[in-house]
Amino acid sequence: MKRKEWLTIAMVCVFLLAAAVGLYQYREAQTNERPLPQGQTSVTPQPDKQPEQPIAHLWITRDFGASTLLDEQVPIGQAETVSDLLQDTVDEVETSYNGSFVQSIMGIGSTGSGEQKQDWFYYVNGKAAEVAATEYTVKAGDVVWWDYHSWKYAINTPAQIGAYPHPFVDAAAEAAQTAVVMASPGYEALARQTAAWLTAHKAGQVKQIAWNDEELQAAHPLILVGDSKALANSAFLRSLWEQKQQLGLFAELTADGIRTFDQYGKPRKVWTSGGTGTLLATIHPATRQPLWIVSGTDRQGVENAAALLRTDEAEQWPLQPYFSVVLNQQQKIQLPIVDKEVQQ
Known part of the structure; x- marks a missing residue:
């Protein structure tokens, strides 16, 4: 075999060996943690962005909105009711009738009787709900409003302007x-x-x-x-x-x-x-x-x-x-x- 052919074969072998070594080192770098040279930083893959948790707006007032006790944006879970939302947000909540009637919020409780009676009433999106707070499932963007007021005149207050543009x-x-x-x-x-x-x-x-x-x-x-x-x-x-x-x-x-x-x-x-x-x-x-x-x-x-x-x-x-x-x-x-x- 001529000298020129031997040189060609030798160069091919060297190239193949270098490629094999390079591939081995690349695989090792992928599987082993090694310190990075000074001045370099690693890039951590970012997880897919999670969807924002849905929120509702919880208002607690008294005397037909004359005094505001709480105004918060509250995250809601799946199948969360108005009662759940209230009790997850406020510590002092007392209920009766298996939780369907709210007697007290923040230490302010039902008082009196007849026309002198004062109680908590709740509304969703500017309308009085027609079911118990344990039965109303909160949706994203809802305005849940609890107000403590007298029964004497307005036993029923079916709507309010406060949650505009709802309803x-x-x-x-x-x-x-x-x-x-x-x-x-x-x-x-x-x-x-x-x-x-x-x-x-x-x-x-x-x-x-x-x-x-x-x-x-x-x-x-x-x-x-x-x-x-x-x-x-x-x-x-x-x-x-x-x-x-x-x-x-x-x-x-x-x-x-x-x-x-x-x-x-x-x-x-x-x-x-x-x-x-x-x-x-x-x-x-x-x-x-x-x-x-x-x-x-x-x-x-x-x-x-x-x-x-x-x-x-x-x-x-x-x-x-x-x-x-x-x-x-x-x-x-x-x-x-x-x-x-x-x-x-």
Whole structure:
């Protein structure tokens, strides 16, 4: 064999040997931990990002929202009920009837009897729940609100404005219902704006219509817009004022203005000055759908009240913790009107 051929064979052998050694060293480096040269850092593989745990918003207040005791975002587990959420978050909770009735939260317990009785009531997304707290399963984004107040006037308070844009977002998402904004004559443009604001909050389909007595009885979330004098002429609304104790209404629209009540149902003041608005929440007595009323003593008052629904993402709960509200000269006044000594 020629010398040139021997050289070629030798070089191939050296190359194969070097490759084998390199492969062996690479495998050793993968299986054994070795100190890294100074100035170098190891890169640890990052695990897949876990999905964020769903949360609910837990509010605890007293005297129709007059005093806030707790306001927290709370993680929720699978099949967690309102009762579980409360007891997982607050240490001092006392219950009865196998946990279905909450007697005491944070040392504040049921007292009195009859009209003097005070108890804890709970709401989800701006509506009173119709089942026990042990039966209501909390969903991501829910607003769970416990409030401690008197039975004397409002034994039933079926709705509140504090969790806005709930309950209209829920009605659209859960039942694919079209919310209706109904305007008394002259307020059609403001009603269209209100419908647009609701739509911006992902409230599903929202339509604006002229005043229609038949639509007042249809089963859909409803917002009524108009001044107090016009709305006071509605036979439907007059029937609501007759049931205001059962419907948790703390104001009544009259031809003279807006008559407000305290937590015991006692009339406190009739607002007649221009620019005074009100935003009220209840449940339609027949359809059980959300029913809100946007009104005022005059056009400016109605516009002021409607503007409370025009919010941006920075104001997540712009109406927290109001059950209802009167707006006078840009000052929000809580309804029902609660005596200061009661809040102590």
